[in-house]
Amino acid sequence: MSQPDHGSARKQRFQERLHVLHDNGLHRKLKEHLPAAFNERWNRRHWIHASLFVTIGALAATIVPGFSNAIDSNLPSSHSTLALPLPPLSLARRGETPGDSWQIQRVERGQTLSDLFEAAGVPATTMQKVLDHPGTREVLTKLRPGAEIAFDLPVNGALRTIRFDRDANHRVELSLQGDKISEKVSERATSTRTVVASGEITSSLYNAARKAGLSPSAIATMTDEIFKYDIDFSKDLQPGDRFSVVMDETWREGERIDTSKILAATFQTGGKTYTGFRFDRAGKSEYFDLNGRSLKKSFIRSPIQFARLSSNYGTRRHPILGTMRTHKGVDYAARTGTPIMAAGDARVQFAGTQRGYGNVVILDHGSGHTTLYGHMSRLGPYRAGQRVTQGQVIGYVGSTGMSTGPHLHYEFRVNGVHRNPLSVTMPPPQPLQGADLAAFRAQTAPAMARIQGMEELIYADAGDSKKPAATQTAAATPAAGGKRG
Structure with missing residues (x-):
């Protein structure tokens, strides 16, 4: 085939492409860039321009619809999961690596030691083995509500270590290795500070005392030990009754762990003010009134409760x-x-x-x-x-x-x-005398001054007939041997 015939064929094919692009407007743009003598023979420059426009048009017709579909398409509605096998745990990881599997149980009211071990999944035989260790039974069987006991249980479920507090200052760890138990005792530093708390009853003594900062154990000390002989807390209390206490707070690692030691307390109810001061007599702590007479009566009326x-x-x-x-x-x-x-x-x-x-x-x-x-x-x-x-x-x-x-x-x-046990006049308790009375008065004077200062601060603007509810706790001088908290 001659060269002119080959050029005519290419020109015919190009004209057919122009007809295809006519609908999208590219035909008009292309004519503007073509030479006026379109039917004349094309040179190399003409063919380069034409090829460029055709390529651009083809790309636009192909890419733009695909891009739109990619945006509008939804995520796949289903997927498959491929299971990958994991390597088995080493023997050291399963049974010998400490510190990565502790379960902490907090003692709730009414719970027994068996309940705690059962909740942790530790069998009774292991519990008995722990209790047989010297000194352990006396501590674990007397855990109070709120105390914590921790179990170190690896993957195989066998108890490896048990941890508990022997007292406020010492933590015990018992490590079980077969039939052998090794004990580690660590000392935990504590500090003590003396605070004054005061509150006024609006709805209940418990709510007022909790707002004032007293713990449940401190409330129990006030109601069941100090004033139980003089105040019937189920019948005598009225809105507006007030109380104030001076108590020692024990702190450990930034946590208040005990407030049950009340040094002094006053309670105003029924138009009377009752006082109680803690004092050690013959090595035993008791509570006395302002005159040094024991608040503990010689006899309780009924030796049985709820009868x-x-x-x-x-x-x-x-x-x-x-x-x-x-x-x-x-x-x-x-x-x-x-x-x-x-x-x-x-x-x-x-x-x-x-x-x-x-x-x-x-x-x-x-x-x-x-x-x-x-x-x-x-x-x-x-x-x-x-x-x-x-x-x-x-x-x-x-x-x-x-x-x-x-x-x-x-x-x-x-x-x-x-x-008649119900009507007999009970003998009064023996009051403090001599050196004990002098020491008692020297000890109670600062505590009473703290209470009076707190009450003057809180109730200074209160009226005589009706005083507003108020609660406040203030730090006082740290107790001997303690630090300011």
């Missing part, structure tokens, strides 16, 4: 013998096994079985005062000659001896003569 008075003191028909005779005590109906408390500090005079009393305990409180507790289902751990303190459990309610049902028979005797 119903089922038979009073005096003449009655005996429920078994059917004869009229003097009932020389009072009866409290309660369920079998209910704890019975010592009415006061005493020495155990008798503990055993005695005729119609069944299982009975007789306590000698001194100064001719004795108490008797009869019909027990079982006796407590005390025997004749041992000392007991007020409130300690000496036995449990039962129905032994001449009894028609579970109850406690309680007698009160003065120099061998029976008295």
